[in-house]
Amino acid sequence: MKLQELSFLKEDIQLHEETMNLWEMANLRPQITGVKNVIIWVSSGEEVKHGPRIKVVRGRKWKKGEEATVPLTGLPRVIGDINLTQDEFAQIIKWIQLNKKVLMKYWQSELYTDELLDQLERIEDE
Numbered sequence: 001m002k003l004q005e006l007s008f009l010k011e012d013i014q015l016h017e018e019t020m021n022l023w024e025m026a027n028l029r030p031q032i033t034g035v036k037n038v039i040i041w042v043s044s045g046e047e048v049k050h051g052p053r054i055k056v057v058r059g060r061k062w063k064k065g066e067e068a069t070v071p072l073t074g075l076p077r078v079i080g081d082i083n084l085t086q087d088e089f090a091q092i093i094k095w096i097q098l099n100k101k102v103l104m105k106y107w108q109s110e111l112y113t114d115e116l117l118d119q120l121e122r123i124e125d126e
Contacts, residue, residue, distance in 0.1 A: 003026060004055050011088050024055070025042060025043040026041070026042050026043070026116065026117075027040070028120070029040070029042045032117070032122065033095050033120070033122060033123065034091070034124060034125070035091040035092055035095050036053045036059065036087075037058055037088060038058055038060065038091070038092065039057045039059075039061070040056055040092070040095070041054060041055035042106060042116070043056070043106075044106055044107055044109040045108065045109070051072075051073055052071065052103070052104060053069050053070060053072055054069070054096070055068070055069055055070075055122075056068050056069075056070055056078070056082065056084070056092060056101070058082060058083070058084065058088070065081065066082060067082065067083035068081070070092060070093075070096065072096060072100065072103055072104065076089075076096075090104040097122050098121050099119075099120050099121055100109045102119045102120055103116075
């Protein structure tokens with residue numbers, strides 16, 4: 001591995017492991033997002049040091065160590081030990097692309113949670 005790749009991995013690990021209470025985040029079920037079998041957690045970035053991101057959890061509820069981080073900027077990637085299918089990953093990326101402006105406003109504390117929920121768009125089954 002090249003030094004640049006090691007640096008990128010270190011940043012990813014820090015992004016994923018930084019402490020953030022999930023109950024300080026809004027959890028979005030598949031009925032809201034359209035992403036099947038995945039709960040997406042979003043938050044404002046007001047109190048954190050890392051860049052904009054979401055957390056994802058497979059299934060119906062969060063279990064410690066079974067969540068992953070997906071940055072809202074840069075290359076689409078999943079950081080963490082979670083076994084997403086290619087279809088789940090594609091749906092998450094599609095949902096982020098559809099809602100990126102709204103998610104970034106929420107991250108920058110320009111929207112309250114009710115405003116976020118009003119403005120989010122759901123991906124549709126193909």
